[in-house]
Amino acid sequence: MILTDLNDDERMLSDALSRFAEQELAPAMPGHLERHEFPAELVRTFGEMGYMGTSYDPDYGGGGLGTRGAAIVAEILARTEPSFAAIFLCNSAPCSLISRYGSDEQKRLWLQAANEGRMVASFGVTEPHGGSDVANIKTTAVQDGDDYIINGMKLFSTNAGTPTHGFSTVVAITDPDKGAKGLSSFIVPVGTKGFSVGKRASKIGWRFADSVELYFDNVRVPAGNMVGNRGDGLRQILTVLSIGRVLMAATALGLSRRAMDLAKAYGKDRKLFGKSILEHQGLAFPLADILTKIHAAELMVRHCACLIDANRPFRNETSMAKLFASELAVEAALKAIQVHGAYGIFEEYPVSGLLGEAKVLEIAEGTSEIQRLIISRELMD
Known part of the structure; x- marks a missing residue:
């Protein structure tokens, strides 16, 4: 069964993080993007608020919300700024390694410090x-x-x-x-x-x-x-990478939603031949296809997160989710730029940066070709 409804804790997380993203993250991002500057103070604040440790054991300073919670964080961050979501993603991999395989001492010394925002990994x-x-x-x-x-x-x-x-x-x-x-x-x-x-x-x-x-x-x-x-290093890394692919997929989902947010906001006000460009089927129908795929990607992300949290097999499913969602992100970014026409290629418009962000998601944590290789092995089982 695919579980998509948020429980009370997840809803509280979503609401609180959305406020942080709107009030703290969004206003600060343009300057950091222009300078390619790591947002150290925002990262510290984000960590001190407990978001870095959302998925991990409360005994080590975590939020206890599992992979479902981490996926919510990745999606909301990416809908505001994918580069900030990347900081969360890349902190999660080493923390997941320690959380799953580390000793109690390692968790108290390193995982707890990362969960409480004292450092990133x-x-x-x-x-x-x-x-x-x-x-x-x-x-x-x-x-x-x-x-x-x-x-x-x-x-x-x-x-x-x-x-x-x-x-x-x-x-x-x-x-x-x-x-x-x-x-x-x-x-x-x-x-x-x-x-x-x-x-x-x-x-x-x-x-x-x-x-x-x-x-x-x-x-x-x-x-x-x-x-x-x-001698367990390869097995550990392959597992951590598979978990990371869910968060990559969640990030791609958030980016796709951001692309549609920008396309709709611009398209409603842009007139062509006397009516909004979104009333022209040449643009509206491709956007409808993307919205449909966003719904499918959300179901895949939530399902994979549920599998991981239930300790059920998940490697093929996470590869499918990462493959589908990351390629969707590229498609959504391209179409959002197209909706903006010539304005879409100017850096002053936020949509112009989405294609590069989306392309990274197709490559990081295993390229699309690697995901297809993993998935295709099921044909031989």
């Missing part, structure tokens, strides 16, 4: 030669007594190097002779000797959610910073 998985092949990792972690020494580098680590960055979770090879079963996950605190970040790069989307390279030069961390069991 980043994820270190992708490497230059690996890309979509997450098992093809070269970063190493060699045991030395009670410590591990990490060497290597990671790409595209969002939230790292920002004023509120507290730690990164990193996947590295601990047992080279075991192949994909020789990977393990570690928590690396900011300030650890030999751990550094590269310069931030400008992107077509996630414009102020900084994404950088991570460098590990003989980085020594205690064995107690290993998350879960040695």
Whole structure:
């Protein structure tokens, strides 16, 4: 059964976050977007209000609302500003890793700090030669007594190097002779000797959610910073990525709704041949198709979140939701720009930035091709 009705706690979350988005987030976004500047103070406020920890255990400072709650947060943020939603998304991956597989000490030290807004986290998985092949990792972690020494580098680590960055979770090879079963996950605190970040790069989307390279030069961390069991890294990462795809889909859903908000607001007032352009079927019918797909995407997101929260299998479903919703976001952004005509290509109109934001969602957390590969494997079962 697909559950779409919000319970009382979810409704309170939605109402409170919508007010925050309208009153605090929306007015501040244009300046940060123009400067490609990480909104550190807003991120701190957002975290201190408890939104970063929406899905996690209240014993560790979380809100206890599970994946359904996190999906609500991602959607509302993206409907206001997708780049801010990206900060939430990329904090969720390392926190989900610790929440699912970490020790009680790790949860109290790192997860609780992130849940309470004292810091944000980043994820270190992708490497230059690996890309979509997450098992093809070269970063190493060699045991030395009670410590591990990490060497290597990671790409595209969002939230790292920002004023509120507290730690990164990193996947590295601990047992080279075991192949994909020789990977393990570690928590690396900011300030650890030999751990550094590269310069931030400008992107077509996630414009102020900084994404950088991570460098590990003989980085020594205690064995107690290993998350879960040695050799479980690949299984952990694949699970966390699958959960993240629901939040990606929720973000794409929010972006699609923002695109339609902007298209309707502009289209109602724009006259062509004596009537609103939305009364012309050439534009109205494609928008009707997008609205229909938005409804379908919402059902997919909610269903996947319910599967995860019920501890039922979810990998194929989350890939379907991410594939469908992210491609919808691109379609919605393109059509919203088209509704604006020539104005849609000028940066002073918010709609102009949506296409880059949508395209990032098609690529991050696994490209559309990877999602189709995962889904197609069901044909062989």
